[in-house]
Amino acid sequence: MDRRFYGKIVIKGKIKAVTGLHIGSQRDISEIGGIDNPVIKDPHTGLPYIPGSSLKGRLRSLFEILVNSRLGEWREKYPSLANYSPGSCRPDNQENCGKFFNRKINRGWIHVCPDYETALACPVCRLFGASGKESNFPSRIIVRDAFLTKEWEEKWRAGEAITEAKIEVGIDRVTSQANPRTNERVVAGAEFEFEIIYNVENTTHWRDDIKNLLTAMALLEDSYLGGSGSRGYGKVKFIFDSFEFRPLDYYRTGKDEDIVSIDAREKSVSDILSGFDSLFSEVEGKLEAG
Ligand SMILES: [Zn+2]
């Protein structure tokens, strides 16, 4: 194990709820006349937010599926992928038997490399981290909790509703009995500030890692965040604000002039991916200069 630090890339922007969004608070007690299934809220403000863990977990699982579909092609770039064949250990119910989805969690199988060295050469674990049985690989990204933008917080102070109650009727497949439940969801249009911080620990990996992160974000936009995605909830859009490369020097001088700031205002995920090389050329230069 050889950990190094060359700087951080701080990604900031907004997550817009394009449709209603339900990220549950795990509470499952039905109150009569109340909401069966509330959204998670910040206990200090009472306002809904997107937990960093929910966002990170969703990005990871969508990216895992992509990597499982590309195992053959990506082996040269990411040698650990040669350890895996596509699919899940589910049939033999045994972890690490050679399938890509190799770790059992409550509801299914996920991908986790078993040790530091393997994780370092795996596109998923290198970016999102791996809690292995032998050794851990710390995630290279930190995903902060995303709180409502100032604009939406003001709307709420002015009396505008930020969440709505939606009645969903489930039908019991055995008894055919209708079973109405009230789901709370964040209203369409609401916007949250997100921040993702990427640690540059290797001067050759960062480009692929950031592209992989952007790819996961693109996948999420055409999937869903939170619950009830198949029923239309959870469509989100990322709207960037800036990418800042804060090199190691900045953490010693505290001087803003050491920061490379990339203006990404109003840019979408596809704008960033398609313009990647020119957008990040200054970061590239700075990392090459050392
Ligand atoms: Zn297995």
Ligand SMILES: [Zn+2]
């Ligand atoms: Zn892995």
